[in-house]
Amino acid sequence: MNLIVIIYISSNIWLLILIANLFLVLVKDEIYDSQDFYIKLVYYTIFCVLFIGTLYAFISSFITGLTLNKETIIRTFILIVTNTILLIIDDKLHAHIKIKNEKSFLEQQNKVYENELKIIHQSNDIIKNLKHDMKNHLFVLQNLYTSGQHQEIEAYISTMVKQMDNGVFCNSGNFIIDSIINFKLGTIEKATISVNITIPDTLNIDNYTLTTILGNLLDNAIFALNSSHLKKLDINISYVMGNLVIMIDNSYNGVINNNLTTTKANKENHGVGLSSVRNCINNCEGELEISYDEEIFSVSIIIPA
Structure with a gap:
């Protein structure tokens, strides 16, 4: 009977530790991501059910008068360890997927920023060239206007605008x-x-x-x-x-x-x-x-x- 009491107390201690760890992980690490929070909650709930079920089966064997033997202890221990390992593996896989997605996002964002900087530099170079050649462009436009070639003026200005907007959609x-x-x-x-x-x-x-x-x-x-x-x-x-x-x-x-x-x-x-x-x-x-x-x-x- 003393052994049953010891097992019962130990199981409750394990359960309290598990529940405390559950809320620490959820509140500390996942509260800022609602989807991850609920995924974690489901996984840990399943683990708690398995863990409690294992302990219940182990303790009930003594309450019903079954004989304590080494084989029963080993089986129960294996079940508990297996449940724990499965939870750890699942947690690691979830963390790996999250890190992979974040890495992919950062890589894509870096490419976007690099391209935007490239466009900015190209635009600056084009503007500098236009400023440098502005006198020539104005001279051409003036001659086209004087000679009444209005369609050519429109085409010339359109070409200048396209050159300035090159690469900018x-x-x-x-x-x-x-x-x-x-x-x-x-x-x-x-x-x-x-x-x-x-x-x-x-x-x-x-x-x-x-x-x-x-x-x-x-x-x-x-x-x-x-x-x-x-x-x-x-x-x-x-x-x-x-x-x-x-x-x-x-x-x-x-x-x-x-x-x-x-x-x-x-x-x-x-x-x-x-x-x-x-x-x-x-x-x-x-x-x-x-x-x-x-x-x-x-x-x-x-x-x-």
């Missing part, structure tokens, strides 16, 4: 959105591109969420665009009644996967990208709508901002 004032769009669209060759953005300079959306959603959607659109004969891309982003509205229409080859996953060669990373987009939209309590016909694939997203 978006200049909304929102640094993150401008950087992502300029970086992604800079990789497209020979396509009809339309970009229409009317948003405030700052949005109530963290950079990680914005980069994940817009970056992955543009990756998918560009990939589909390159495999189509029409090669058309329309991007419309607006701010309506406290919501960020993103609409992307792109041409594609007319082939749709049944579950709208991927036709890319790199299916693993592409699947992760689509999953990240859906997770971000769900976390923001936003909405995602997909539609398509034989030539155009359309994605519409509404996110509180």
